[in-house]
Amino acid sequence: xxxxxxxxxxxxxxxxxxxxxxxxxxxxxxxxxxxxxxxxxxxxxxxxxxxxxxxxxxxxxxxxxxxxxxxxxxxxxxxxxxxxxxxxxxxxxxxxxxxxxxxxxxxxxxxxxxxxxxxxxxxxxxxxxxxxxxxxxxxxxxxxxxxxxxxxxxxxxxxxxxxxxxxxxxxxxxxxxxxxxxxxxxxxxxxxxxxxxxxxxxxxxxxxxxxxxxxxxxxxxxxxxxxxxxxxxxxxxxxxxxxxxxxxxxxxxxxxxxxxxxxxxxxxxxxxxxxxxxxxxxxxxxxxxxxxxxxxxxxxxxxxxxxxxxxxxxxxxxxxxxxxxxxxxxxxxxxxxxxxxxxxxxxxxxxxxxxxxxxxxxxxxxxxxxxxxxxxxxxxx
Numbered sequence: 001x002x003x004x005x006x007x008x009x010x011x012x013x014x015x016x017x018x019x020x021x022x023x024x025x026x027x028x029x030x031x032x033x034x035x036x037x038x039x040x041x042x043x044x045x046x047x048x049x050x051x052x053x054x055x056x057x058x059x060x061x062x063x064x065x066x067x068x069x070x071x072x073x074x075x076x077x078x079x080x081x082x083x084x085x086x087x088x089x090x091x092x093x094x095x096x097x098x099x100x101x102x103x104x105x106x107x108x109x110x111x112x113x114x115x116x117x118x119x120x121x122x123x124x125x126x127x128x129x130x131x132x133x134x135x136x137x138x139x140x141x142x143x144x145x146x147x148x149x150x151x152x153x154x155x156x157x158x159x160x161x162x163x164x165x166x167x168x169x170x171x172x173x174x175x176x177x178x179x180x181x182x183x184x185x186x187x188x189x190x191x192x193x194x195x196x197x198x199x200x201x202x203x204x205x206x207x208x209x210x211x212x213x214x215x216x217x218x219x220x221x222x223x224x225x226x227x228x229x230x231x232x233x234x235x236x237x238x239x240x241x242x243x244x245x246x247x248x249x250x251x252x253x254x255x256x257x258x259x260x261x262x263x264x265x266x267x268x269x270x271x272x273x274x275x276x277x278x279x280x281x282x283x284x285x286x287x288x289x290x291x292x293x294x295x296x297x298x299x300x301x302x303x304x305x306x307x308x309x310x311x312x313x314x315x316x317x318x319x320x321x322x323x324x325x326x327x328x329x330x331x332x333x334x335x336x337x338x339x340x341x342x343x344x345x346x347x348x349x350x351x352x353x354x355x356x357x358x359x360x361x362x363x364x365x366x367x368x369x370x371x372x373x374x375x376x377x378x379x380x381x
Contacts, residue, residue, distance in 0.1 A: 006290045007258035009378045010345070011044060013052050015251035019227045020056040022248055026210055027221055032201065033057070034082060036224035037072075038064035043296070043369035044228055044254050045378035047075045052380065053227065054079055062222055066091045069100045082127060084163075084222075086137070092116060096124045101160065105129045105139050110150050110157065117156030126151065127161040127201070130188045132181040134167035144188055145195055161201035161220070162192060169208045170233040173242075178209070182216055208232040211240050211248065229253045230354060230365045252353065254369060255345025256376075259338045260309070262288040263329070272326055273318020278303055280317075285330045287314060289341050292323040296372040297343065300361040307341050310334075311348020314341075344368075 020033070027033055035058035036042075041049035050061055050072055061077065063069045064085035072081055082101040089112045095102055096116055104110060104126045113124045128147065131138035139147055151157050164185045168177040185204050192199060202218035207226030209216040229252035231237045240248060266272060266284040287309065293299045302319040307327050314327035329335045344352055354365040 005377055006261065007256070007295065007376055009045065009372065009376055010255040010257065011048055011052070011378055011380045012251070012253050012255070013380050015229050015253045016049070016052045016227060017056040018249075018251050019229050019253070020053060020058060020223075022250065023207075023210055023221070023223050023226060024057055026214070026248070027217060030219070031217055032059040032203075032220035034060035034062045034203070034220055034222045035227055036062040036084075036222050038062060038068060038084070038224075039370050040374045042225065042228055042230075042366060043372040043374075045374075046071065048378050048380055049228075049253075050075075050077055058227075060220070062224075066095050066100065070094065070098060073098050073100075082222075092124075093120070096120065096122045099125075101125045101127055103127050103129050103137070103163065104151075105137055105147075107147065107150055110147075110154065113157055114154030117154065121156070123156045123158055125158050125160040127163050127203075128159065128192075130162060130164050130185065132164040132166075132184040132188075132204075133177070134165050134181075136165065138164060141184075141187065141191070144191055148192065148195060148197060159197055159199070161203060162188065162199055163202075163222075164188070164204045166204065166206060166209060166216075169206065169212070170236055173235050173239050175212070175239075178213070182213075206232070208236045211236060212243065225366060226250060227253075228369065230369070233364070234355075252345075254354070254372075256343040256372065257345065258289050258291045258307075258341045258343060260287045260335060260341060261290045261324075261337065263335055263337060264288065271318075273302075274321060275319055278318040282330070284317075284328055285332075285335070286317065287327045287329045287335055287339075287341070289325050289327060290323055291325055291341075291343060292321045294322045294373065295376060297325065298357075298361055298363075298368075298371070301357065304360050305357060306352070307343055308345075308347040308350055308352060309339060309341050311350055313350065 035053035037050050060080045066087045129138040201220045203220040205216040205221040229250045266280045272278040299320045305316045306313045312332045354368040358365045
Protein backbone atom coordinates (compact mmCIF):
# COMPACT_ATOMS: atom_id res chain seq x y z
CA UNK A 1 0.00 0.00 0.00
CA UNK A 2 2.93 2.30 0.79
CA UNK A 3 1.65 5.63 2.09
CA UNK A 4 3.89 8.46 3.28
CA UNK A 5 1.64 9.64 6.06
CA UNK A 6 -1.14 8.46 8.31
CA UNK A 7 -2.69 11.95 8.21
CA UNK A 8 -2.39 15.03 6.05
CA UNK A 9 -4.04 18.32 5.12
CA UNK A 10 -5.18 18.99 1.55
CA UNK A 11 -5.33 22.58 0.30
CA UNK A 12 -7.57 23.22 -2.68
CA UNK A 13 -5.76 25.82 -4.80
CA UNK A 14 -8.82 26.41 -7.02
CA UNK A 15 -10.98 27.15 -3.98
CA UNK A 16 -8.47 29.67 -2.63
CA UNK A 17 -8.29 31.40 -6.00
CA UNK A 18 -12.09 31.51 -6.19
CA UNK A 19 -12.33 33.08 -2.72
CA UNK A 20 -9.71 35.73 -3.41
CA UNK A 21 -11.44 36.62 -6.67
CA UNK A 22 -14.73 37.00 -4.79
CA UNK A 23 -13.15 39.57 -2.47
CA UNK A 24 -11.32 41.23 -5.34
CA UNK A 25 -14.61 41.69 -7.15
CA UNK A 26 -16.03 43.57 -4.15
CA UNK A 27 -12.89 45.62 -3.51
CA UNK A 28 -12.10 46.50 -7.12
CA UNK A 29 -8.60 46.79 -8.55
CA UNK A 30 -7.63 50.18 -7.07
CA UNK A 31 -7.61 48.99 -3.47
CA UNK A 32 -4.99 46.72 -1.91
CA UNK A 33 -6.07 43.27 -0.83
CA UNK A 34 -4.03 42.07 2.14
CA UNK A 35 -4.23 38.31 2.71
CA UNK A 36 -3.96 37.52 6.42
CA UNK A 37 -1.73 34.43 6.82
CA UNK A 38 -0.91 34.72 10.53
CA UNK A 39 -1.15 31.73 12.88
CA UNK A 40 0.06 29.31 10.19
CA UNK A 41 -2.58 30.76 7.83
CA UNK A 42 -5.38 30.00 10.31
CA UNK A 43 -3.97 26.46 10.53
CA UNK A 44 -3.84 25.92 6.77
CA UNK A 45 -0.06 26.22 6.28
CA UNK A 46 1.50 29.67 5.98
CA UNK A 47 4.03 29.36 3.16
CA UNK A 48 1.70 27.24 1.02
CA UNK A 49 -1.23 29.64 1.40
CA UNK A 50 0.94 32.74 0.98
CA UNK A 51 2.18 31.41 -2.37
CA UNK A 52 -1.33 30.61 -3.60
CA UNK A 53 -2.67 33.96 -2.34
CA UNK A 54 -0.05 36.03 -4.16
CA UNK A 55 -0.55 33.94 -7.32
CA UNK A 56 -4.29 34.54 -7.05
CA UNK A 57 -3.88 38.32 -6.90
CA UNK A 58 -3.38 39.32 -3.25
CA UNK A 59 -1.16 42.43 -2.95
CA UNK A 60 0.07 42.25 0.63
CA UNK A 61 0.51 39.54 3.26
CA UNK A 62 -0.40 40.03 6.91
CA UNK A 63 1.22 38.23 9.85
CA UNK A 64 1.04 38.47 13.63
CA UNK A 65 4.69 38.05 14.60
CA UNK A 66 8.12 38.92 13.29
CA UNK A 67 8.97 35.18 13.18
CA UNK A 68 6.16 34.66 10.67
CA UNK A 69 7.30 37.65 8.60
CA UNK A 70 10.90 36.39 8.49
CA UNK A 71 9.76 32.91 7.47
CA UNK A 72 7.98 34.48 4.50
CA UNK A 73 11.05 36.52 3.55
CA UNK A 74 13.26 33.41 3.84
CA UNK A 75 10.86 31.61 1.52
CA UNK A 76 11.36 34.27 -1.14
CA UNK A 77 8.28 36.46 -0.66
CA UNK A 78 9.19 39.99 -1.70
CA UNK A 79 5.71 41.57 -1.51
CA UNK A 80 4.80 44.05 1.24
CA UNK A 81 4.35 42.26 4.58
CA UNK A 82 2.50 43.89 7.48
CA UNK A 83 3.05 42.61 11.02
CA UNK A 84 -0.16 43.37 12.91
CA UNK A 85 1.05 42.12 16.32
CA UNK A 86 3.62 43.47 18.77
CA UNK A 87 7.28 43.24 17.83
CA UNK A 88 9.63 43.11 20.85
CA UNK A 89 12.08 46.02 21.09
CA UNK A 90 15.11 43.80 20.53
CA UNK A 91 13.59 42.43 17.30
CA UNK A 92 12.73 45.78 15.71
CA UNK A 93 16.08 46.06 13.95
CA UNK A 94 15.49 42.75 12.19
CA UNK A 95 12.03 43.92 11.17
CA UNK A 96 13.47 47.10 9.63
CA UNK A 97 16.30 45.24 7.87
CA UNK A 98 13.77 42.90 6.24
CA UNK A 99 11.44 45.74 5.24
CA UNK A 100 8.52 44.53 7.37
CA UNK A 101 5.72 47.05 7.90
CA UNK A 102 5.40 47.59 11.65
CA UNK A 103 2.20 48.19 13.60
CA UNK A 104 2.97 50.79 16.30
CA UNK A 105 1.23 52.24 19.39
CA UNK A 106 3.97 52.36 22.08
CA UNK A 107 6.31 55.36 22.46
CA UNK A 108 9.25 53.13 23.46
CA UNK A 109 8.98 51.33 20.12
CA UNK A 110 9.30 54.68 18.35
CA UNK A 111 12.38 55.66 20.38
CA UNK A 112 14.00 52.34 19.55
CA UNK A 113 13.16 52.67 15.82
CA UNK A 114 14.63 56.19 15.83
CA UNK A 115 17.90 54.84 17.22
CA UNK A 116 17.93 52.03 14.66
CA UNK A 117 17.68 54.55 11.82
CA UNK A 118 20.59 56.58 13.26
CA UNK A 119 22.73 53.44 13.35
CA UNK A 120 21.68 51.69 10.13
CA UNK A 121 20.14 54.44 7.98
CA UNK A 122 17.31 52.00 7.19
CA UNK A 123 13.87 53.57 7.11
CA UNK A 124 10.94 52.04 8.96
CA UNK A 125 7.42 52.03 7.52
CA UNK A 126 4.89 52.41 10.29
CA UNK A 127 1.17 51.66 10.56
CA UNK A 128 -0.35 53.37 13.58
CA UNK A 129 -3.03 51.31 15.32
CA UNK A 130 -5.90 53.32 16.79
CA UNK A 131 -8.48 52.34 19.39
CA UNK A 132 -12.07 52.36 18.16
CA UNK A 133 -13.68 50.21 20.83
CA UNK A 134 -12.17 46.73 20.64
CA UNK A 135 -9.76 47.58 23.48
CA UNK A 136 -6.97 45.39 22.30
CA UNK A 137 -3.99 47.13 20.62
CA UNK A 138 -4.16 50.82 19.79
CA UNK A 139 -4.06 54.50 20.78
CA UNK A 140 -6.89 56.69 22.10
CA UNK A 141 -8.05 59.94 20.45
CA UNK A 142 -6.10 61.97 23.05
CA UNK A 143 -2.91 60.02 22.38
CA UNK A 144 -2.79 60.05 18.59
CA UNK A 145 -1.38 63.54 17.90
CA UNK A 146 1.27 63.45 20.68
CA UNK A 147 2.27 60.03 19.31
CA UNK A 148 2.67 61.43 15.79
CA UNK A 149 4.67 64.36 17.17
CA UNK A 150 6.96 61.83 18.83
CA UNK A 151 7.45 60.01 15.50
CA UNK A 152 8.19 63.32 13.73
CA UNK A 153 11.12 63.93 16.09
CA UNK A 154 13.00 61.04 14.51
CA UNK A 155 14.42 60.82 11.02
CA UNK A 156 13.76 57.75 8.88
CA UNK A 157 10.36 56.87 10.32
CA UNK A 158 7.66 56.88 7.68
CA UNK A 159 4.03 57.00 8.75
CA UNK A 160 2.64 54.87 5.96
CA UNK A 161 -0.73 53.89 7.34
CA UNK A 162 -3.33 53.95 10.06
CA UNK A 163 -5.45 50.98 11.08
CA UNK A 164 -8.10 49.76 13.45
CA UNK A 165 -10.11 46.58 14.00
CA UNK A 166 -13.82 45.82 14.41
CA UNK A 167 -15.01 44.17 17.63
CA UNK A 168 -18.60 43.27 16.91
CA UNK A 169 -19.18 42.74 13.24
CA UNK A 170 -19.16 38.93 13.08
CA UNK A 171 -21.27 38.21 16.14
CA UNK A 172 -24.48 40.01 15.35
CA UNK A 173 -26.89 41.11 12.65
CA UNK A 174 -27.19 44.48 14.43
CA UNK A 175 -24.28 46.52 13.15
CA UNK A 176 -24.63 49.67 15.22
CA UNK A 177 -21.46 49.05 17.18
CA UNK A 178 -19.53 48.53 13.95
CA UNK A 179 -20.95 51.80 12.57
CA UNK A 180 -19.84 53.61 15.74
CA UNK A 181 -16.36 52.13 15.37
CA UNK A 182 -16.22 53.25 11.75
CA UNK A 183 -17.22 56.78 12.77
CA UNK A 184 -14.50 56.81 15.42
CA UNK A 185 -11.95 55.66 12.86
CA UNK A 186 -12.96 58.50 10.54
CA UNK A 187 -12.46 60.97 13.40
CA UNK A 188 -8.88 59.73 13.80
CA UNK A 189 -8.29 60.09 10.07
CA UNK A 190 -9.55 63.68 10.19
CA UNK A 191 -7.29 64.50 13.14
CA UNK A 192 -4.26 63.01 11.45
CA UNK A 193 -4.95 64.64 8.09
CA UNK A 194 -5.69 68.02 9.71
CA UNK A 195 -2.33 67.71 11.43
CA UNK A 196 -0.85 67.51 7.93
CA UNK A 197 0.05 63.83 7.58
CA UNK A 198 -0.63 62.23 4.20
CA UNK A 199 -1.60 58.62 4.81
CA UNK A 200 -0.86 56.18 2.01
CA UNK A 201 -2.94 53.38 3.55
CA UNK A 202 -6.02 53.41 5.72
CA UNK A 203 -7.35 50.01 6.67
CA UNK A 204 -10.02 48.71 8.99
CA UNK A 205 -11.97 46.13 6.99
CA UNK A 206 -11.86 42.42 7.85
CA UNK A 207 -13.63 39.69 5.84
CA UNK A 208 -17.03 40.47 7.36
CA UNK A 209 -16.66 44.20 6.71
CA UNK A 210 -15.68 43.60 3.09
CA UNK A 211 -18.69 41.34 2.57
CA UNK A 212 -21.17 43.70 4.25
CA UNK A 213 -19.96 47.32 4.21
CA UNK A 214 -18.33 48.99 1.20
CA UNK A 215 -17.97 52.16 3.31
CA UNK A 216 -15.25 50.37 5.35
CA UNK A 217 -12.95 49.70 2.39
CA UNK A 218 -10.79 52.86 2.37
CA UNK A 219 -7.79 51.81 0.27
CA UNK A 220 -6.81 48.46 1.76
CA UNK A 221 -8.68 45.54 3.30
CA UNK A 222 -7.26 42.81 5.54
CA UNK A 223 -8.98 39.59 4.52
CA UNK A 224 -8.47 36.55 6.73
CA UNK A 225 -11.09 33.87 7.36
CA UNK A 226 -12.91 34.51 4.07
CA UNK A 227 -10.00 33.60 1.81
CA UNK A 228 -10.00 30.16 3.43
CA UNK A 229 -13.57 29.71 2.25
CA UNK A 230 -15.00 29.96 5.75
CA UNK A 231 -17.73 32.45 6.65
CA UNK A 232 -16.80 34.77 9.53
CA UNK A 233 -20.04 33.62 11.20
CA UNK A 234 -23.61 32.57 10.52
CA UNK A 235 -24.68 36.13 11.30
CA UNK A 236 -22.50 37.46 8.48
CA UNK A 237 -23.90 34.80 6.14
CA UNK A 238 -27.47 35.76 7.06
CA UNK A 239 -26.72 39.50 6.86
CA UNK A 240 -25.20 39.05 3.42
CA UNK A 241 -28.29 37.15 2.23
CA UNK A 242 -30.52 39.91 3.61
CA UNK A 243 -28.44 42.48 1.75
CA UNK A 244 -28.77 40.39 -1.41
CA UNK A 245 -25.10 40.29 -2.20
CA UNK A 246 -24.84 39.28 -5.84
CA UNK A 247 -23.56 35.69 -6.18
CA UNK A 248 -21.01 36.02 -3.40
CA UNK A 249 -19.84 32.51 -2.55
CA UNK A 250 -17.00 30.91 -0.62
CA UNK A 251 -15.40 27.48 -1.07
CA UNK A 252 -13.56 25.79 1.82
CA UNK A 253 -9.85 25.36 1.07
CA UNK A 254 -8.91 22.81 3.73
CA UNK A 255 -9.60 19.09 4.02
CA UNK A 256 -8.16 16.93 6.80
CA UNK A 257 -7.63 13.25 6.06
CA UNK A 258 -6.20 10.27 7.90
CA UNK A 259 -5.91 6.50 7.49
CA UNK A 260 -7.32 3.58 9.47
CA UNK A 261 -4.66 1.92 11.67
CA UNK A 262 -6.69 -1.06 12.84
CA UNK A 263 -10.14 -2.63 12.44
CA UNK A 264 -11.51 -4.63 15.38
CA UNK A 265 -14.64 -6.08 16.98
CA UNK A 266 -16.08 -4.86 20.27
CA UNK A 267 -18.50 -7.28 21.96
CA UNK A 268 -21.81 -5.81 23.11
CA UNK A 269 -21.50 -4.47 26.66
CA UNK A 270 -17.77 -3.69 26.47
CA UNK A 271 -16.33 -0.19 26.90
CA UNK A 272 -14.37 1.93 24.41
CA UNK A 273 -11.60 4.40 25.29
CA UNK A 274 -10.29 6.16 28.39
CA UNK A 275 -12.65 6.57 31.31
CA UNK A 276 -15.06 3.94 29.93
CA UNK A 277 -17.30 6.73 28.68
CA UNK A 278 -18.80 4.69 25.83
CA UNK A 279 -20.46 1.30 26.30
CA UNK A 280 -21.20 -0.71 23.16
CA UNK A 281 -24.95 -1.35 22.96
CA UNK A 282 -24.42 -3.97 20.26
CA UNK A 283 -21.57 -5.98 18.79
CA UNK A 284 -19.60 -3.21 17.14
CA UNK A 285 -17.01 -2.95 14.38
CA UNK A 286 -14.47 -0.29 15.26
CA UNK A 287 -11.86 1.63 13.26
CA UNK A 288 -8.85 2.92 15.17
CA UNK A 289 -7.58 6.17 13.65
CA UNK A 290 -4.21 7.74 14.63
CA UNK A 291 -5.42 11.32 15.17
CA UNK A 292 -5.90 12.93 18.57
CA UNK A 293 -5.87 16.18 20.50
CA UNK A 294 -2.12 16.58 19.93
CA UNK A 295 -3.02 16.97 16.27
CA UNK A 296 -5.67 19.57 17.06
CA UNK A 297 -8.68 17.25 17.05
CA UNK A 298 -10.35 18.64 20.18
CA UNK A 299 -10.94 16.34 23.14
CA UNK A 300 -14.34 18.04 23.43
CA UNK A 301 -15.38 16.11 20.31
CA UNK A 302 -15.37 12.87 22.33
CA UNK A 303 -18.54 10.82 21.78
CA UNK A 304 -20.27 13.57 19.77
CA UNK A 305 -18.38 13.93 16.51
CA UNK A 306 -18.16 11.71 13.45
CA UNK A 307 -15.77 11.07 10.59
CA UNK A 308 -16.44 9.94 7.01
CA UNK A 309 -15.21 6.57 5.76
CA UNK A 310 -16.20 5.48 2.23
CA UNK A 311 -18.48 8.53 2.16
CA UNK A 312 -20.48 7.32 5.17
CA UNK A 313 -20.67 8.70 8.69
CA UNK A 314 -18.77 6.82 11.39
CA UNK A 315 -19.49 8.18 14.90
CA UNK A 316 -16.55 8.84 17.21
CA UNK A 317 -16.87 6.45 20.15
CA UNK A 318 -15.17 7.06 23.48
CA UNK A 319 -12.79 9.84 24.37
CA UNK A 320 -10.46 11.54 21.93
CA UNK A 321 -6.99 10.54 23.16
CA UNK A 322 -3.69 12.33 22.57
CA UNK A 323 -2.96 10.35 19.40
CA UNK A 324 -6.05 8.27 18.63
CA UNK A 325 -9.76 8.31 18.02
CA UNK A 326 -12.05 5.33 17.49
CA UNK A 327 -15.01 5.32 15.10
CA UNK A 328 -17.98 2.98 14.80
CA UNK A 329 -17.97 1.36 11.34
CA UNK A 330 -20.61 -1.32 12.04
CA UNK A 331 -22.78 0.07 9.24
CA UNK A 332 -19.96 0.55 6.73
CA UNK A 333 -19.02 -2.68 4.95
CA UNK A 334 -15.47 -3.69 4.02
CA UNK A 335 -13.40 -1.10 5.85
CA UNK A 336 -9.71 -2.05 5.67
CA UNK A 337 -6.45 -0.95 7.23
CA UNK A 338 -5.10 2.27 5.68
CA UNK A 339 -8.47 3.21 4.14
CA UNK A 340 -8.89 6.98 3.99
CA UNK A 341 -10.80 8.78 6.74
CA UNK A 342 -12.13 12.34 6.35
CA UNK A 343 -12.09 14.49 9.51
CA UNK A 344 -12.89 17.75 7.68
CA UNK A 345 -13.89 17.93 4.03
CA UNK A 346 -16.03 16.20 1.42
CA UNK A 347 -16.21 12.51 0.77
CA UNK A 348 -18.82 10.94 -1.49
CA UNK A 349 -22.08 12.85 -1.10
CA UNK A 350 -21.39 13.94 2.45
CA UNK A 351 -19.10 16.48 4.08
CA UNK A 352 -17.90 17.61 7.48
CA UNK A 353 -17.18 21.32 7.77
CA UNK A 354 -15.06 23.22 10.27
CA UNK A 355 -18.32 25.01 11.13
CA UNK A 356 -19.99 21.71 11.96
CA UNK A 357 -17.20 20.63 14.33
CA UNK A 358 -17.22 24.12 15.87
CA UNK A 359 -20.96 23.99 16.50
CA UNK A 360 -20.61 20.60 18.20
CA UNK A 361 -18.25 22.02 20.83
CA UNK A 362 -19.43 25.61 21.15
CA UNK A 363 -16.57 27.34 19.40
CA UNK A 364 -15.92 28.95 15.98
CA UNK A 365 -14.51 27.66 12.69
CA UNK A 366 -11.38 29.83 13.22
CA UNK A 367 -10.37 27.83 16.30
CA UNK A 368 -11.04 24.46 14.67
CA UNK A 369 -8.60 25.12 11.81
CA UNK A 370 -6.07 27.32 13.66
CA UNK A 371 -5.44 24.54 16.16
CA UNK A 372 -4.52 21.90 13.58
CA UNK A 373 -0.96 20.88 14.40
CA UNK A 374 1.54 22.65 12.08
CA UNK A 375 3.61 19.43 11.86
CA UNK A 376 0.94 17.63 9.86
CA UNK A 377 2.01 17.72 6.18
CA UNK A 378 0.11 20.13 3.90
CA UNK A 379 -0.43 19.16 0.27
CA UNK A 380 -1.63 21.58 -2.40
CA UNK A 381 -4.10 19.93 -4.76
